[in-house]
Amino acid sequence: MSKLRVVHYLNQFFGQIGGEDKADTAPLKKDGVVGPGMALNGAFKGEAEIVGTVICGDSHFAENMDADLSQIIGFIKEYKPDLVVAGPAFNAGRYGTACGAVAEAVQAQLGIPAVTGMYVENPGTDMYKKAVYIVSTPDSAVGMRDAVPKMAALALKLAKNQSVTPEEDHYISRGIRKNFFAEEIGARRAVDMLVAKLAGKPFTTELPMPAFDRVPPNPAIKDITKATIALVTSGGIVPKGNPDHIESSSASKYGKYSLAGVTDLTAETHATAHGGYDPVYANEDADRVLPVDVMRDLEKEGKIGKLHEFWYATVGNGTAVASAAKFGRSIAEDLKAAGVHAVIVTST
Amino acid sequence: MRLTLGKITIKGLDFGSATRVENGKLFVNKEELVALIREDSRVASAEVFLARPGESVRIVPVKDVIEPRVKVEGPGNIFPGFIGKLDPVGSGRTHVLQGAAVVTTGKIVGFQEGIIDMTGPGAQFTPFSQTFNVVVKVEPVAGLHQHDHENVVRMAGFKAAAYIGEAGRNTAPDTEEVYEWPSLAEAMTKHPGLPKVAYVYMLQTQGLLHDTYVYGVDAKRIIPTLISPTEVFDGAIVSGNCVSACDKNPTYVHLNQPIITELFKRHGKDYNFVGVIITNENVTLADKERSSNYTSRLAEMLGVDAAIVSEEGFGNPDADLVMNCRKLEQKGIKTVLVTDEYAGRDGSSQSLADTTPEANAVITAGNANETIVLPKLDTLIGHIDVVDVIAGGFSGSLRPDGTIEVEIQALTGATSEVGFIKLTAKGM
Known part of the structure; x- marks a missing residue:
């Protein structure tokens, strides 16, 4: 089987263009790997290969999101990829948002899987966790070595259309509820959980309570x-x-x-x-x-x-x-x- | 109180000249059963069909499923308040035709009845694909009010189950289970050192096709009270209830109450099971407050350390579930909740209509909005045209080729909130 074709999305910093002073860099593409793409390529263990890298400055993306996104998707498409990896963005807010937006657009517009990685408190996590697979990473680039193999493994599974779970594949739960048949009937599981809770032993709820939206009421009608x-x-x-x-x-x-x-x-x-x-x-x-x-x-x-x-x-x-x-x-x-x-x- | 359940395993089903059990096979005298149901002047027609596990049969719209049982020794009879006298049940000896069931069907009363497939992908979602079903199809006389229509079909089911249950009266059971339920005074001193637990058994009580009855009383008119598990096994609680049939308890499930059965298994080892509190799920806020207040009060009076709380239904009763949870936890009583989910067809929506941080131990019976495609089956008992309008169906559910696409909420018992089945869900 030929290697899967991968495009990697990076910001100006990881794309080796420069720091905050280069954050206004417009979208550009480079053939082959750049920066952390090297480690990612290694983690694919020959099953996939980065054929191109697309880079955009964080500020430029934040200020021109629609135009940049369409240009980025255009660049990605030119490489005819089988999957896209964005980031990891760790705890960088603008970068995380960009990675989430790019991954979401890739899935929606190109119909291929996309994976990104972020720290759980990155604002991009809440914005995009439902739409895309976000591998949970540490909060800084020190965690690159931890994040990259997980992202590569998840990306390969998705490209091969294999089923994935948050626990095994280290991504932040998308909150999508999926049915399956348990080993035991619900009544038995309820009694088991009751005994664990009584004894102060650990147990895992099967349904974490949702956080509800609260809508503030409008001011009263005057007349x-x-x-x-x-x-x-x-x-x-x-x-x-x-x-x-x-x-x-x-x-x-x-x-x-x-x-x-x-x-x-x-x-x-x-x-x-x-x-x-x-x-x-x-x-x-x-x-x-x-x-x-x-x-x-x-x-x-x-x-x-x-x-x-x-x-x-x-x-x-x-x-x-x-x-x-x-x-x-x-x-x-x-x-x-x-x-x-x-x-x-x-x-x- | 001491109740012996003698279980006669039913391994086959056929019509016969006399209703009887022979070598594990149940025979039903069709004419006698039809005549019994037709005694009710409100019945225009009654038919009886048989549906066995694995057969290419679909039953729709299903209103109730009832296990045939008969009281052999001790006071009272099965389904007190509906059949025979009103003596209290729960002691003596009861015979069970285990593996057999009466299923009621007939023209639709509301939009809320269910589907049972005896084979194919739908069969794994309904426990009643595994039972030998005597299907009673009842049509009421014209012009009957919906509440009376529901009553006619419900009564026909109880009568049929009691009639068939009689076949087990003189049959030797294959297995026996003995359940003891002591007085409160005795229960409190038993098993010193073990934590005390109760079961809060929420009963659906929202109106037509949403009602549950206790000794014949519409449960929306009760305030929470105690019941003996052995009374439950003898049919003191029955269903009038099949709305979104996936998570309603047919009478069969009340009779085989799974949480009570499981609580008995570790009773005296891991805890002291001291009480079953029944409560309702009425539609007004005042009723919800009153019932949840009194549920937690009863648990407090029992002095329990923990309770399992099971819901019946979804949406509006999520509020009752959450109130019960919060008020119990505020009294220091640990809770485990049993519910199901309405997370949307794609599973991405929030699952419950109410929430509370105390609900940190929840068992889920799955997302009822997930869809399933059911193949065309050879035999249909009931009325297939209702599939587009029953809860879980939608316009176009019944396809021109005879296949059906529905949410699993249309399948009877698919997401049982008393944990009768293995279906569950997780976040992906």
């Missing part, structure tokens, strides 16, 4: 009697027949529906698509979840400016937070463009 207010629900209220086929669980979309001329939701006109709660009462009178009737009353009484002419609905049941956040962003943009001042979000 609610002039405000346009929209209704948004994750309680699944849709026109009867569910025209957009929103899923009863794990929704992949949301719907936007007109309230023009609608003063009351009835069992004949509206229903819930939600599979996660007792739908009987919502189907009898969908205003119980999406309070159009009350909003129309408030509108008539002059207590609010007006009810926005569309409502937005999705199903919150078993829907991934990533999907929900995506729907939320898109709905918010739409509402903002329509000049809506405030939103009432109802669940189930």
Whole structure:
């Protein structure tokens, strides 16, 4: 088998152009290895070979990210590589961010694997750990000898399409949950963990608790009697027949529906698509979840400016937070463009 | 309290002229069973099918799975509050047709029922691909309210399981298990020096197809209380619940409660297992606060050092799980939680809807959003057209070639949060 072709990405310092005074160096390419590429090449043990090195100054990249990224990807592509290695960046923040961005773009645009390496507290780690494989490295270049063999081994595995795990392959967990069958049933594992926890012995939780986003509330509306207010629900209220086929669980979309001329939701006109709660009462009178009737009353009484002419609905049941956040962003943009001042979000 | 479970291993299943067990083979009199189910005037039609492990059979939409059992000695009968009298159960002798199950199906009640495949890739995700299934398909009379429809099918399942269970009354069991549950006074003085542990058994109670019953009482109307494990083995807790069927406990799983069974195995060696606390998962905040307060209060009154807490369901009940965990840990009671995950089809989203730093010992039964492609199978029992709308399905789930792409949340018992199965997940 011929050797895999590798392109190595470096900053101006490791690319041997210069220190901080050369950080404004524009992207450039050099055939073959540069600096730490030598050690990397050795670590491939003949299975792969660095055919080219692409270098960019840290400041230049930070200030011209889009343009530089497209130029860097162009240079990389010219070498027809099978995989790309970026860094390691250790604890250098701008370099780490650049390595993450280059690796992500390589995967997305060239469809080949990319590996980088960083210290766990490098800001690039949090930004890119979900998108790319980042080998966990010490915080300074003293750790080069530790980092390079791990990065080379992981890169080779990915190029060969072999399965990898954070524990065996030393990369920072991407937080991607993957199912597998354990040796013992869950009940047995629970009792084992209980005994370990009671005895003060070490145990490893199977699900580290997620860190949640907190969204600060906007300032209060100054004059609610002039405000346009929209209704948004994750309680699944849709026109009867569910025209957009929103899923009863794990929704992949949301719907936007007109309230023009609608003063009351009835069992004949509206229903819930939600599979996660007792739908009987919502189907009898969908205003119980999406309070159009009350909003129309408030509108008539002059207590609010007006009810926005569309409502937005999705199903919150078993829907991934990533999907929900995506729907939320898109709905918010739409509402903002329509000049809506405030939103009432109802669940189930 | 002392309960002997006599287990009769079922190794075959067929229709026969009399419902009986012969050399480990269960025979079912179809006409008698159909007539029994049709005694309910709300039943328009009842059919019975058989599905054996390895057969090319798909059952959908599945509402409940129930193990046939019969009370042979001691007070009461199986499924008290639903069948027969309301005498307390949990002592004496009960015979179990181990390896057999009643599966209920019929037209969809909500969107929430499950799928059982007896062969192929789906079979490894549902424990009920391994049981000899007597499938009862029940259709209600027209115009029946959804809550009544659910009740009709649920009752049909219990009646069928009790009827088939009778076949084990005079059959000699292959194995016997004896469970002792002492009085509290006795339990407290037993096994001095060992830490005391309890099990917090959370029951799904969110409404239609989300309900669980204890001695016939809708569990959303209880405040947390104690129950004897032997009562659980005798059917004091039953399911009315198959929403996102992967992580709901069918009656079968309550009867074979895996966490209670596992806790018994190391009882008296590594700890003193002194209590089972049942609690609910109601939808209002006040109910959640009340139930979690009282759960931790009961654990405190029992004086336990640690507890396993299992969830049933996801999303809204994640809040109950987290409240139970936090309040127990704040009282110095160590917890291990059992849950599953909804991390998105690609596994990259956060897994739970609520979180707390005290939850540092968690068992996961896997990511229910992962998708699976199920091949076309030869025989279908039930209604295949519901696959697009059941929880875990989506528009286009049922493909023109008869294969199905669904999230594993549609497979009955796939991510059991009482740890009945081996599926789990890890971060990659």
